[in-house]
Amino acid sequence: MDFANGDIVKILSSIWAQIEIFLNSMVLPSRLWQFGIIAACFALAHLGRIWLAPKVDDWGRRRELSTRQLRWLILLRKRLRGFLFIVFAWASVFVLEATKGFYSWRFLVVLAATLVTAWLVVGLVARLIRNALLRGIVRWGAWIWVTLYYLGLWDETVRLLNGTAVEFGDFRITAYGVLKALVLTTILLSVARIISGQTSARLRTNEDISPSMSELVIKVMQVLLYGAALFIGIKAVGFDLTGLAVLSGAIGVGLGFGLQKVVSNLVSGVIILLDKSIKPGDVISLGETFGWINSLGARYVSVVTRDGKEYLIPNEDLITGQVVNWSHSNEFVRIDLPFGTSYHDDPHLVRKLAVEAAQSVNRVLKNRPTVCHVTGFGNSSVDYLLRFWITDPVEGLTNVRGQVFLALWDTFKANGISIPFPQREVRVLEGSQLDLQQAPETHSENSPQEN
Known part of the structure; x- marks a missing residue:
């Protein structure tokens, strides 16, 4: 670990000194009044939420809302207290600025209103990220950054993170560099996912593009977007990717042997998309499996049967095996x-x-x-x-x-047409004798009967 020649102690001392100054200033009468104003705004926001939440519920019930609109309405209802606090806090700031003699009393109220506004905006923007784990990381990371920034502690925090580093020869990784790379990669992956989702939806509904070609374009676009996001994130840490060329070549050879089937399925998937032999919606038969293609994946094809079962068939089987496509060239x-x-x-x-x-x-x-x-x-x-x-x-x-x-x-x-079934007729010829010795023995009245 490299602590930048002991500067970390000075940085921590500087941060603690600022905290002490801030805490000592809190006992001043003007600051106590500001705390009271903030507490009053919170109490009013809480009471306003109790009064307004049922009205929002009734408004939503009277209207036919889509699923997305209903989700946003529920989200806004959960954050109704925060919205009301922002309104009351900024209204208090406006009154303090307009009132003579109380202009200096607005510092903490402005800080509280700014922080709550930033926290609320971060929470709403983070909802655009679908992955729950990724959304939580982004939300909490942004909340911490916003809090440190508006409290004036961000510069010292950056110095502290830059002073914490790990060195490998001439290469040095700082905690701030890793954090910046994680944040940047997360943002880029989220943007790539949003762009990919929107573009995929438009391509799949475009009738001028065949389903196979649209799937191919979507896969290529996803590889480029996600690859660019990871590449930029690695570069943000400070890795020299040119030095990894030899190592990546050796790893590639090893993966080529170990993941031969996986690579074969990936290549087969590209071939399927290019030759348009099958596409989403086609009805196919492969062995005992009969159903329609639900989606084309990078490694497998999803086939849904009439009984609701979903089979994940490897792409290689569709290339090398005999497949009956009931709707390849026409639907007849x-x-x-x-x-x-x-x-x-x-x-x-x-x-x-x-x-x-x-x-x-x-x-x-x-x-x-x-x-x-x-x-x-x-x-x-x-x-x-x-x-x-x-x-x-x-x-x-x-x-x-x-x-x-x-x-x-x-x-x-x-119309009297009969559908026959196999019948057998046994005829006993005249003069033939039955072998009485092989006839079934008759039981006397006192003999036991079989069940």
């Missing part, structure tokens, strides 16, 4: 439905009735031909294949098959 999907009827039924009539039954289902397209073909003569039935088209595979395939099957059942039942 053909479904084949096999069935059979009895040999006694007219196949010409069966084909006509099957087409009419399929066309009666709402999801089956009427502008594309629905056909029915004889595919073979089975052991118990004449086999048919019914083909029809839909344009909404995201609504499910099993349910539309079930609807068409029900339509076939009702139509065939109304």
